[in-house]
Amino acid sequence: MYTAIKDPGPPIHYKRKLLDSDHSVYPGTFAVDFVISQEAGLESASHAPKDKDNSLPERTTNFTPEEWDRLASTDNKPMLIALHGLTGGSHEVYLRETIAPLTASGWSACVVNGRGCAQSRITTPQLFNSRATWDVRQTVKLLRRLFPNRPLYAVGFSLGANILTNYVGEEGESCILKAAVSCSNPWNLEICNTELRRTWLGLEVYCRTMGKNMMGLFERHREQILRNQEIDVEKVMQSRYLFEFDRYIQCPTWGYPTEGAYYRDSQSVDALLAVRIPFLGINAEDDPVCVFFCSSGRRYEYCLFSLTMC
Numbered sequence: 001m002y003t004a005i006k007d008p009g010p011p012i013h014y015k016r017k018l019l020d021s022d023h024s025v026y027p028g029t030f031a032v033d034f035v036i037s038q039e040a041g042l043e044s045a046s047h048a049p050k051d052k053d054n055s056l057p058e059r060t061t062n063f064t065p066e067e068w069d070r071l072a073s074t075d076n077k078p079m080l081i082a083l084h085g086l087t088g089g090s091h092e093v094y095l096r097e098t099i100a101p102l103t104a105s106g107w108s109a110c111v112v113n114g115r116g117c118a119q120s121r122i123t124t125p126q127l128f129n130s131r132a133t134w135d136v137r138q139t140v141k142l143l144r145r146l147f148p149n150r151p152l153y154a155v156g157f158s159l160g161a162n163i164l165t166n167y168v169g170e171e172g173e174s175c176i177l178k179a180a181v182s183c184s185n186p187w188n189l190e191i192c193n194t195e196l197r198r199t200w201l202g203l204e205v206y207c208r209t210m211g212k213n214m215m216g217l218f219e220r221h222r223e224q225i226l227r228n229q230e231i232d233v234e235k236v237m238q239s240r241y242l243f244e245f246d247r248y249i250q251c252p253t254w255g256y257p258t259e260g261a262y263y264r265d266s267q268s269v270d271a272l273l274a275v276r277i278p279f280l281g282i283n284a285e286d287d288p289v290c291v292f293f294c295s296s297g298r299r300y301e302y303c304l305f306s307l308t309m310c
Helices: 038-047 065-069 093-104 134-146 159-174 189-198 200-220 233-237 242-254 259-266 269-274
Strands: 013-020 029-036 060-062 079-083 108-112 152-157 179-183 279-282
Touching: 013 038, 013 134, 029 038, 038 060, 079 093, 079 134, 079 159, 093 108, 093 152, 108 134, 134 152, 134 159, 152 159, 159 179, 159 269, 159 279, 189 200, 189 242, 189 259, 200 242, 233 242, 242 259
Parallel strands: 013 060, 079 108, 079 152, 152 179, 179 279
Antiparallel strands: 013 029, 029 108
């Protein structure tokens, strides 16, 4: 509910870099937004051409080739990599509230935007998905080359936390990050989907709202997405809930037979067993989305400490 409040939050300014994916199965482009000072942001905005087609979020301008060439540094300041939640982006209040005190104390930061989010355009018929760790991996490798002496840290929120946890688990002992924080991770997507559909509030408020947001992404990227001949546009247009969007868009896009199979493959709870860096998972006990049940039906949260300390 906090993220729905029209609070402007701290005025974080960004420079955007569109990166060409180096993944053979997941080609296309994705946007990474680097935090810059307010002075630099205001100066860039005053010189940038007017964004007539509204292709960039507020307080965001593109890197010029010259600016990008000057970005590399040998300094050793800590750097944060942030991942947003479902259909979000670097403009989100919760991200800016997290980034503001860190950058004020000398940190650098950037946000990896999901494919099609934060007013970025997709160049293939694929949006982000809950299992897609490739853009994060490419970004980390890029930052290591640009800033060889900076300790790298990461934070993910909601779906971004799920992706980040999967990434850290996949990297195992080779993970470049010094530490990672997972905020409001759904952990087990299949159970979360079942719980959301169990109650009127979960189905008609949360599931419907998330489905509406995903449909907004579909409308924005309709031409590209429908290049996939497996997608039935009539079924897509009848979708009201998040699980229906996943059934008719994500499943044919990624080859899953059902949304349940997609959720089981994407969930990050099992990835915790492979985490080998300092890792903090934060969840609210009354989170309406990220919930778990034991066999007796009583609600509980997974205890992460025994898994992450192994």
